[in-house]
Amino acid sequence: MNSRAWYRQLSWTIVFAWAGLVVIGLIAIYSSTHGPAAEYLPEQMTRNFQKQVIFGSVGVLGAVVILNLRMRFFQAIAYPAYLVTLVLLLVTAAIGREINGAKGWLPLPGGFSIQTAEFAKVATLLAVAALLSNRRPGSNNLRYGIAATVLLLIPAAIVIGPQNDTGTGLVFLGLIPIMLFWSELPLNVLALMMAPALAGYFAIVSLPVALAVSLVLSAGMWIATKDRLLTGLAVAFTFGVVAVAGVAVSQLQPHQRARIEAFTNPEAEEFRSGVGYHQVQAKAAIGSGGLTGKGFMHGSQTQGAYIPEQSTDFVFTIIGEEFGFLGGMTLLVLYGLLLTRLVRLGVQMRHPFGSMLAAGTAGIFLIHLFVNIGMVTGLLPVIGIPLPFVSYGGAALMANTLMLAISLSLHLHRDDVTGSLGY
């Protein structure tokens, strides 16, 4: 048995970072619902702050319960939970409520509705971790890799397809290389997997840049491996994707092309008030915040509700405008603490299940963080995805808190876990 007290084992850095992020989120939400703009707010948004406090408290209660559970419990529920959430996802896709074009909310009795995909993330992560931790050393990497990929692709397909929620789907897809990477897949194979995504991204932004990136990736592969097959694949994946993307873009319908052009140049006169509206407004809000921001409840863009979804997906615009660069950096530092600490927990946990979970959790947060802040600052196209712990949204806050709590719990009990189950 571990002789040290539990509170000395718990990673307080993570708890502190979690609390900091939640508080920043609450401040931002409060500003959007209690500022001068409040009286013009749609009815259903006026109680966002109170609701988020309640969701946070429920999440804390859940976390306390989870901290008292052991690894065998999580292993036991991993696959059943995965199956249940898959069913829920399908049900949601069939009868769910549509918000902003995404059919991701399952109505519950009592007027609530819940975004099932948030919980699907946790269950899928548990399942993938369970799967990959079963691998015996020396066994066939590729078979496990394919199995894990399939586990992640199924929810991704449901979410992107019937639910029409690209953002959440991206998280499942983005988790594939991260989980495979953590499960010791060769790096060059990973690089090969990443190459088409990178090439595709740049193909949309700028064709010359995409060609240059493709060249660098292919050449890098040759220099690193001297393997003709891998290099050939790299060339095919990168230049192929660029070619396909180039042709696809030329074949797009005008309104689809407008979306892409709006992303690459949202400030253009024809897009400012149309498809580029979100990004123009978001950048104006964040940029105008300057170094120290305009002050709590004093952001003109925030209080004027210029940015749609400003307390959910675009919550960062409030922080950027009212608290400036310093506020944004505080947020990034908290995320940095949280993520790096999670990865270190993953290393400390000798059991692969816990390690997988911690790394996967860090991966999920990292994808959210990058896509969300990248989107609001105009680095990435507008993809609906919340900022973990900060954005308004009960399901996301609770699911993310639970996910974090599982890693903390596994880390807390890492010694007695190995002991009691006799691996």
Add this chain to the structure above:
Amino acid sequence: MDEYRVRAGIFISLILVVLGVLAGRLAWLQIFNAETYSTEAANNATRDIYVRPPRGAIFDRNGALMVSNAPTYALSVNPRYFARSPHDPKAYDTTRVRLLADRLGVPDSSVWSALATAETRNRDAYTRVFPNLSFETFSRIEEERFRLPGVEVETQQSRRYLSEARASHVLGYVREISPRLLDRYYDDGYRRGDLIGINGVERNYESYLRGKLGMSFRLVNARGLDIGPANGGRDDSPPVSGYDLTLTLDAPLQAFAESLFVGKRGGAVAIDPQTGEILSLVSYPDYDLSIFSQKVDGATWRYLNESPTKPMFNRATQSMQPPGSTWKPFMALMALQEGTLKTEEKIFCPGYHPLGGGRMFRCMHRDGAIEVVTAIQRSCNTFFFELMYRTDVNTYQRYAHMFGFGERALSDVSEQTPGLIPDSSYFNRMFGKTGWGAGTTINLGIGQGNMGATPFELARYMGIVAARGHKPTSHLIRNLRNAETGETIVPTLPAPSDLPIKDEYFDLVRLGMRRVMEAGTGRSLQIPGIPSGGKTGTAQAPGVARKDNSVFIMFAPYDNPRIAIAVQVENAGFGAAAAGPIATLMAERYLTGTITPARRALVSRVMAVKSQPLPNEEVAPPPRETAPRGGRDSVARDDAPAALPRPTAPLRRDTARR
């Protein structure tokens, strides 16, 4: 487990790279480009509102309110907020257009075209499209405020004229600033929609009357609704209200004088000879200043600018006419001071001046040998021909300027056109060096010939005579008072001067003028109980076959004069027929506050006198009409009336009759 550590290192590096990229992006937006985005955000969310101060009120000398402000309402629209959706900014929401049209009480098409107008100006800003709304319309719009984003109603001040006296030419009118003037005065703080004084006191004291424009910066939300002060209201500046003016004008006197001028063309000026305060300044025909509070319709505008009666022309200060016999007291003063006439000296009048062989320079009667007092009393032409005969024209010009003739007075009367006082260079230019002589200039002695004076000049001259050479600066403003701070400004006037003419000469001339009133041409005009001095003038009017101008100057009371008046009525005959009654009635009204019953008949008699109509004179000015509520925005016509031409008076050499 080492493998984990390597991979953890890579993972952590990835995390730091992602955070680094995001931090870099933030720095790019918030530190290096903060200014760009601040501008963008401000354009988006801040609305600049001009808070107009009330324009200063205008009071008469006794504190009676003459001009104040009446609020009207102007509606602006911002087409951006009329869009059905942000994706299709040009398709306007029909129901909202209908609602606005309904509230305004105009057809839908008016609102559509208003939006089109606003769109051509600036699709993302407010453009004033419905000015001059009534309070009722304003209230109807306010009721639906929340259903009408993109609609703003601002309060506008317009002038309200409360006095029975019109005093059009003294007060002047105000208009919304024209684009041309706005260009010129933008740096002085003028903004679109501001009022600006175009003439008269309103223009002369514009900088005091207008106050200081306040600014209010308001946050508007995405729907265009006001959500509170921008930047906590720290950048706002309150409006500073304008100074109230107290005029030297006596409103009851002014109103009375205006009523006496009905049917005539001419001008009258009354001055306090001790202080130089202008008690009344009438130019007739005049015009209704409140015409300019609204859009001026074409017929009214044409009447004001093209009627031969020139209602906007300030006859009191700009109309140069020969003064006729009212000039004679001046001639006497000049000759006495120059020594060309001794106080007791008699000049023989055979009924003409010998210079013209008895034909050209005639007197109305054979006065025999008379001295100066009698000459004034009887208005003997021969006497004053002789005085001019003894004087060279440059001395004449020097004295005339001493009295303020032929030059702009240092005064706050803005529209002045000095009369003509010739000197030798003038005649050289006109007739050549050898082309003129005593026969050319002798007419000047009786206020005819190549000369002219305005009623304003004559009144100042009369004031100097009344006060025995004391020459104060004539002015229109007593003081300026800021109603908010209580600060009072009394304009510093140029110090009064005294003319280098001996008092005894003034006494002789004044005595002559008193005799005019008691036993001369003015005896029917005496104010009961108040001795006064006066002089009639019946001046050859410019033009072919025109009736004479009726001119009269006077001061009263005789011993301690409190009012000096000059009246000029065009084409109305003898001096005692029109100008005389007007002047003495004004003096009586001012000094006693009433008109004695015995003289009431004189009032109706003088009101019945008409100026001989001008050729091509369209008689009836268009009736006043009330501008329709909520008409389309009218771009103001050119504010200032076109420069009024100096009347080209073909001044002929001819005899004057008294």
